[in-house]
Amino acid sequence: MALVPLGFLTLFFAWPVVAIVGLGARAAMLDTLASSDTWQLVGFTLGQAAASTVVAIAAGMPLAFLLARCKLPGRGLVQAIVLVPFVLPAVVVGLAFRGLMPDGGVWSIILANAFFNVAVVARTVGGLWANTDRRAEDAARALGASRLRAFTAVTLPALTPAIGSAAAVVFLFCSTSFGVVLILGGAEYRTLETEIYLRTVQLFDLPGAAALSILQLAAVVAALVIGAVARKRRQAALKLRGRQETARRPVGGEWVVVGIAYGVLVLLLTPIVSLVSQSSVEGFRALSGTGHDNSLEVTGLRAAMNSLSTATDATVLALILGVLSSIALMRLGRSAELVDVAMMLPLGVSAVTVGFGYLITLDALPGDLRTSPLLVPLAQAIVVTPLIIRILLPVLRSIDDRLRQAAGTLGASPLRVWLEVDLPLAGRSLVTAAAFGYVVALGEFGATSFLARPDAPTLPIAIGRLISRPGELNTQMAYAACTLLMVVTIAVAVLIERFRTTVEEF
Amino acid sequence: MRIGNLAIRKLTVRFGSLTAVDDVDLDIGNGEVVALLGPSGCGKSTLLRAVAGLEPQAEGTVRRGDEDLARMPVHKRGVGLVFQDGQLFPHRDVAGNIRFGLRMHKINDPGRVDELLDLVGLSGYQRRKVTELSGGEQQRVALARALAPRPGLLLLDEPLSALDRALREQLALDLARMLRKAGTSALVVTHDHDEAFTLADRVALMREGRIVQTGTAEEVWRHPIDEPTATFLGCGLILDARIIGGTARFDLGDVHLPWAPEGTHKIGLRPHALVADPDGPLQGEVSGRVHRRDHVRLLVKLEHREVDAVATIADAPEPGHPVRLRLDPDGFALVGPRERLSVF
Numbered sequence: 024m025a026l027v028p029l030g031f032l033t034l035f036f037a038w039p040v041v042a043i044v045g046l047g048a049r050a051a052m053l054d055t056l057a058s059s060d061t062w063q064l065v066g067f068t069l070g071q072a073a074a075s076t077v078v079a080i081a082a083g084m085p086l087a088f089l090l091a092r093c094k095l096p097g098r099g100l101v102q103a104i105v106l107v108p109f110v111l112p113a114v115v116v117g118l119a120f121r122g123l124m125p126d127g128g129v130w131s132i133i134l135a136n137a138f139f140n141v142a143v144v145a146r147t148v149g150g151l152w153a154n155t156d157r158r159a160e161d162a163a164r165a166l167g168a169s170r171l172r173a174f175t176a177v178t179l180p181a182l183t184p185a186i187g188s189a190a191a192v193v194f195l196f197c198s199t200s201f202g203v204v205l206i207l208g209g210a211e212y213r214t215l216e217t218e219i220y221l222r223t224v225q226l227f228d229l230p231g232a233a234a235l236s237i238l239q240l241a242a243v244v245a246a247l248v249i250g251a252v253a254r255k256r257r258q259a260a261l262k263l264r265g266r267q268e269t270a271r272r273p274v275g276g277e278w279v280v281v282g283i284a285y286g287v288l289v290l291l292l293t294p295i296v297s298l299v300s301q302s303s304v305e306g307f308r309a310l311s312g313t314g315h316d317n318s319l320e321v322t323g324l325r326a327a328m329n330s331l332s333t334a335t336d337a338t339v340l341a342l343i344l345g346v347l348s349s350i351a352l353m354r355l356g357r358s359a360e361l362v363d364v365a366m367m368l369p370l371g372v373s374a375v376t377v378g379f380g381y382l383i384t385l386d387a388l389p390g391d392l393r394t395s396p397l398l399v400p401l402a403q404a405i406v407v408t409p410l411i412i413r414i415l416l417p418v419l420r421s422i423d424d425r426l427r428q429a430a431g432t433l434g435a436s437p438l439r440v441w442l443e444v445d446l447p448l449a450g451r452s453l454v455t456a457a458a459f460g461y462v463v464a465l466g467e468f469g470a471t472s473f474l475a476r477p478d479a480p481t482l483p484i485a486i487g488r489l490i491s492r493p494g495e496l497n498t499q500m501a502y503a504a505c506t507l508l509m510v511v512t513i514a515v516a517v518l519i520e521r522f523r524t525t526v527e528e529f
Numbered sequence: 530m531r532i533g534n535l536a537i538r539k540l541t542v543r544f545g546s547l548t549a550v551d552d553v554d555l556d557i558g559n560g561e562v563v564a565l566l567g568p569s570g571c572g573k574s575t576l577l578r579a580v581a582g583l584e585p586q587a588e589g590t591v592r593r594g595d596e597d598l599a600r601m602p603v604h605k606r607g608v609g610l611v612f613q614d615g616q617l618f619p620h621r622d623v624a625g626n627i628r629f630g631l632r633m634h635k636i637n638d639p640g641r642v643d644e645l646l647d648l649v650g651l652s653g654y655q656r657r658k659v660t661e662l663s664g665g666e667q668q669r670v671a672l673a674r675a676l677a678p679r680p681g682l683l684l685l686d687e688p689l690s691a692l693d694r695a696l697r698e699q700l701a702l703d704l705a706r707m708l709r710k711a712g713t714s715a716l717v718v719t720h721d722h723d724e725a726f727t728l729a730d731r732v733a734l735m736r737e738g739r740i741v742q743t744g745t746a747e748e749v750w751r752h753p754i755d756e757p758t759a760t761f762l763g764c765g766l767i768l769d770a771r772i773i774g775g776t777a778r779f780d781l782g783d784v785h786l787p788w789a790p791e792g793t794h795k796i797g798l799r800p801h802a803l804v805a806d807p808d809g810p811l812q813g814e815v816s817g818r819v820h821r822r823d824h825v826r827l828l829v830k831l832e833h834r835e836v837d838a839v840a841t842i843a844d845a846p847e848p849g850h851p852v853r854l855r856l857d858p859d860g861f862a863l864v865g866p867r868e869r870l871s872v873f
Contacts, residue, residue: 425616428583429671431603432610434633434678439604443629447620 028348028408036368036405039380040240046383047233055234065238068214071129072198075136079193080186082137083144085284090145091152093281094270103513103520104288107295109142110459110512110519112466113202114483115505118490119294120207122301122502127207135203140193141291147192151185152178153270170276191250195243201375202468202483206490215239219375220472229383236376247368299506305496306503315494319485320478323500326485327507333471333481334464337403341460342453344404345411350441352412353419374406374469382473396479402470407460414456418449451522458522462515466508482508534558535682535714540589542572542579549575551738553589557682562708562715563743564729566722568761572738573718577684580716582606593681604633609675609683609713614691615667617659623670624655630678645673648707665696672704676711683708683715689724701727722762726750734758751788752863753797759864764797765837767864777861781831782810784856786863795864798836800826802860805840809855813838815848829854 047055055061086105090098108116116135124131155178163173201216208217215235222232273281310323319326381402422445430440446453468483475484486504489497535557542550549572557563565573579587582603591598598606609630617626627642646652649669654662659670668688675683688704689697705728708715719725725732726746733743734754742754753759756767770779775787777796781803786796803811805827816835817828825845827838829852838854846852 423616425612426618428581428603429610429612429616429674430618430629430633431583432581432606432608432680432684433630433674434604434607435629436602436604439633444618 028344028351031344032405035381035401036377039384040236040376042384043233043236043376043380044240046230047235047237052234052237055231055238061235061238064213064215064218064235067212068198068216069242071132071136071204071212071214072194072200074133075140075197076190076194078133078137079140079144079197080190082287082290083141083148083189085280086141086145086287087149087152088277088280089284090149091155092270093273093277095272095281099520101288103517104291105142105145106516106520107142107513108138108291109140110462110466110516111139111295112483112505112508112512113139113200113468114206114486115298115466115508115512116294117203117206118486118501118505119298120203121490123294123297127209129212131207132204132212135207136197136200138291138294139200139203140196141287143193143196144186144189147189148182148185151182155181188250191246195246195250198242198246199239199374202487206487216375216469219379220469223379223382223473232379236379239376243368295509298502298509302502302506303499306499306501307506309496309500310503310507314489314500315492315496318489318492318494318497319480321480321485323482323485323504326480326482327504329479330465330482330508333399333403334461336397336400337407337464337467338457338460340400340404341407341411341464342457344408345415345456345460346453348408348412349415349419352416368409374402374467374471375473377402377405378470378473381470399471399474399481400464402474403464403467406467406470407463410463411456411460414452414459415449418452419445422448454522455519458515458519462512465511534593536590536592537580538590538592540576540579540587540591542575542584542587544586548738550579550587553738553740555733555740555743557714557716560712560714561731562705562717562729564717564719564725564732565735566719566725566732567735569720571735573720573735574686576735577686577716577718580682581608581610581684607678607681609678609680611668611671611675611683611685611688613687615659615664615671617662617667617670617674619660621659622655623651623657623659623662626659626670627674627677629674634678636678641677645677648676648710649673650703664692665700668692668700669703672707676713680713683711683713685715685717687718687720690719690721697724704728734761736761750862752865754864754866756795756864759795759797759862762797762862763799764862764864765800766798766802766834767795768798770794770796782856784858784861786858786861789863797862797864799860799862800837801839802857803829803836803838803854804857805838805845805852806855807844807853809853811854811856813852813854815846815850815852817848818845827852 086101089095089101090105116139120131120135120138121127124134159177159181160173163177164170168176198214199216200214201220204212204214205217205220208214210221213221215238219232219235219239222228222235310327313319313322321329381398385398427440427444430444431437435443465481466483467481468487471481472484472487475481480488482504486501486508489501489504537553537555537557540550540553540555541548551572553576555563565576567573575584578584580591580598582598582601587599589599598608618629621629623646624642627645630636631638631641642655643652646654649672651666651669651673654666654670659667662670668691672685672688689700692700701724708728717725717728719728729746731743732746732749733740734749735741736757741758742749744752749758750762753762753764759767768779768781770777771793772778772786772789772791774791775785775789777784777786777789777794779796784802801824811831813829813831813836815827816830818840819826820842823842825840825842827840827845829836829838831854838852840846840852
């Protein structure tokens with residue numbers, strides 16, 4: 024069972040990555056490491072990621088409080104609004120922030136990255152917060168602590184594992200963020216991720232790009248290991264507590280926090296609203312064409328259709344891989360930790376690295392995969408599978424094994440047990456996982472920008488191309504296409520919220 | 530599917546260096562209910578799970594008629610399993626849970642669900658959600674679900690432990706009646722004597738992975754095979770005695786035990802072997818007292834030792850006060866292998 028996903032992972036992930044390492048190590052590793060440009064790049068990558076993480080946590084904490092502890096009307100809506108930025112395609116976010124902050128600069132990059140990841144903080148921290156026994160705080164208050172003091176002395180330490188885990192994930196996402204930095208930073212502000220892309224596509228400096236990828240890889244592995252440790256602690260923390268309703272109407276100073284949380288919600292909505300307001304009827308009409316001076320090789324609508332079919336293929340593929348991996352990981356029990364981290368690698372290793380790796384290895388495979396329409400879905404599936412595992416595995420793990428044993432003694436074969444017990448009980452999260460996978464594949468930009476052929480772009484690639492070319496028509500088309508992507512994304516986010524279960528995690 | 534006796538031979542389950550079940554032989558007759566009784570951690574649940582096929586490391590044979598169950602996968606063994614806490618399928622209603630085994634075995638018997646709900650006293654519950662049932666109702670549904678495909682053997686793993694006391698006693702009586710009525714051979718794992726004696730035709734006592742004694746409730750109650758077993762079965766005090774003509778003579782006096790064979794033996798005293806009685810021959814001093822439901826348990830300083838005794842609630846003396854005690858034959862057990870006893 025474990026062999027299929029592991030084989031797939033080896034062929035379509037490990038091999039390309041190893042090939043990059045080989046390429047980089049042979050040629051330019053030392054030169055690259057010695058160059059001061061490299062370290063400036065590393066410094067900026069880590070610096071902007073750290074700043075974005077701080078902003079995301081500052082904005083996410085009030086939302087976590089609102090979601091976990093406050094019984095107020097419109098909670099489902101709040102959850103959906105929080106989730107939407109996380110699943111929005113990077114190009115859409117990039118374009119929205121470029122519209123909001125035309126002068127761009129470092130701050131637009133930091134805010135856009137934070138905007139993406141507020142949901143990770145709010146959901147991860149909120150999940151633990153909702154399961155944290157309120158009576159510890161009550162005890163502190165009874166002993167004379169002010170509300171603030173009770174929070175800093177009791178609640179905050181209890182939430183630390185979740186905050187740490189969320190921070191690790193957000194830092195990882197921000198330091199490998201591609202589309203946003205490419206659109207907002209241009210040639211001026213570059214991270215490792217965009218530099219790898221620029222060196223490959225524009226300068227054809229493959230060894231240099233590979234050397235940078237190695238650096239990137241090392242950082243990602245470190246972050247993942249830290250994240251895994253934090254996650255383990257958080258799961259341990261979650262187990263200690265019974266599940267009970269801890270939400271209630273806010274009182275006193277809590278209303279201030281609630282106010283701040285609603286303020287954050289408004290800020291989260293701002294880029295979305297501004298983007299929609301900038302799209303025009305002309306833009307939508309222009310989608311049936313190829314843009315100003317034929318900027319695209321196909322029409323905008325053709326690109327949209329490509330996107331839908333590519334994302335569907337990628338989702339089906341990723342679901343198969345994700346389900347098989349989850350079952351295998353569950354069977355492995357305790358020893359699964361290492362495999363778990365291995366399966367998570369594609370989530371953190373930049374999509375750009377995956378795309379770049381494909382470019383240099385896939386020639387060696389039989390059949391002409393490089394020109395095959397399956398190439399892009401394959402790469403997207405690699406990026407999406409870890410997310411599916413993250414959603415599915417905790418649910419499968421939470422099913423009592425004795426339930427399966429009961430079905431077994433009643434005459435159900437192992438396959439039948441899976442169909443009769445696991446599938447119905449994990450069904451809702453399977454829908455969530457599929458929906459999640461679909462929107463992420465739909466908006467995938469990093470790997471796809473390497474692999475999509477000019478005559479078969481997906482919508483995000485078409486948007487990227489449109490805004491890099493002059494012409495008012497192109498800009499309007501880009502805004503219209505972004506709005507289109509956003510509508511689909513929001514619809515799926517609402518679907519995810521409807522099918523949400525309590526045990527999933529990012 | 531009822532095919533003859535079940536014979537467990539040389540069953541052993543090892544977890545690394547720990548031997549949880551050690552070379553166990555056990556027979557379960559057709560329609561017989563056997564209780565596997567022992568303290569927690571003695572391996573009784575592991576033995577049960579091995580019979581069900583849920584312990585991959587199990588060695589030995591489990592024969593039913595001509596079949597060796599040990600060679601079959603779980604789903605082909607034809608055993609029913611009831612867990613401590615129901616483990617009902619939360620996504621199916623009561624009828625759906627009970628029908629599950631029928632579907633798996635492709636048995637078409639439309640009346641079966643109603644019949645079983647009748648048996649477990651839950652008629653009309655077909656459409657109920659299992660998540661809305663009480664603990665006792667869940668266990669009844671779990672029993673009905675396990676019985677539905679008419680298994681050759683029913684396995685019950687501490688079926689009543691998750692329930693509160695009053696409900697447990699009532700359900701133990703109901704369960705005993707239901708098992709008789711269903712006529713299925715059954716193996717019940719429990720750490721509770723009352724439960725074992727209520728449910729079972731025969732009790733198998735287990736300690737440290739081995740079965741140390743089997744027999745009817747009366748046999749094991751009166752003749753625990755060794756001192757640890759006697760202690761487990763409630764004998765707080767074990768003394769040497771000489772039995773002549775049905776009367777045991779020992780440190781505290783004489784007691785009439787007509788069922789006891791002649792000779793020198795160890796006898797076990799349960800708390801109610803010593804009863805507070807103003808006319809009793811023994812004189813002691815109360816050093817502690819605890820209220821039980823229908824009596825008072827006393828700790829009495831008797832000469833150089835402290836012993837357990839019982840008193841009625843009405844005339845239980847206070848700690849520090851003197852108390853007179855008499856011996857009650859009902860509270861005595863004879864400790865030692867039965868075979869040796871009968872030789873004398």
